Amino acid sequence: MHRFTGKVAFITGAASGIGRAAALAFAREGAQVAITDRTEAALDQLRAEIEAASGEVLAIRCDVSVPEDVEAAVAKTTERFGRIDCAFNNAGVENKAAPVHEITLDEWDRILDINLRGTFVCMKHEIAQMLRQGGGVLVNTSSGAGIRGVAGGASYAASKHALIGLTKSAALDYAKANIRVNAVLPGNIETPMMDRFTGGDIQKAIDLEPVGRLGKPEEIAEAVLWMCSDLGAFVTGAAISVDGGWSL
Template sequence: DEWDRILDINLRGTFVCMKHELAQMVRQGSGVIVNTSSGAGVRGVAGGASYAASKHAIIGLTKSAALDYAKQNIRVNAILPGNIETPMMDRFTNGDIQKAIDLEPVGRLGKPEEIADAVLWMSADLGGFVTGAAISVDGGWSL
């Protein structure tokens, strides 16, 4: 059913990727993982219980893995994108997109490059003391 499908894709998919990534990172002695959650991972979504639950769970998985692997020089964080100008938005009407923009404190959708910049920072030495963080890049939507 829909619940299982969403959790399989979002949560199980993240877990399986992490399992293999972590095995390699342990062998090489270091690494960085940035999981993708969502602003829905820190607040509810009307009509989207399975999606919100899966994204909340990714944050918990991220924090637990960060604790489990910190001593092995492996950092694990999560990015929480908000409404971003991507093909995923194509399924919404212009009216729905405007409603989303109206809910954004910054008054616009995010750009893919803004997500990439945050992931790059978390992955680079600049973010070297950051682990177990769930960083919202959502124009303030999750506040």
């Protein structure tokens, strides 16, 4: 089955983890894929992997905290493929663990600039293109931290809570324009970010999961593809947890 033949997928934070899994899944399902990230070496490796499997791919270096990068990436994608049917706004970073009174303004701004402002800028340009072409689907990566508190993680949790509000509001703004907007809320997933967050002690993250294991990036990717597919056509404004019960 090739659910996305003839479709174009635009993915931020694509060089590793969930973004990488989503890029491979979209390509496997027949989509033309635009992959963006700040890390060029890993991006080039992913591009080569997709091309080796006969996929059509465009790799673009893009830092979502730089609005000019985002605007250029969306423009390059539409120049190459003509449209953007599915946008997966996945780029994000974790915070340095600290209680609120010890969070510096620079650290607060760093997290919000990438996780929230960066996603907002992506959405602005993606939605403008989708309005021109008559529709599309956006999925934003929030987190289980978007619906619960995290000790030592106020900046990250604030950014992910805000993403849900942004998602729901945009869903209402464009519901009659054939544009759907949803969010995926991953739990503790086997990614480089999780390695950094736990300092390499993955068992700490496993112990937080009711199901007794970490999630796989591919499991998040499958949820994203479902939301972007025709099977999810009646779903907009949803914040869907894929977290093994962590947020419970």
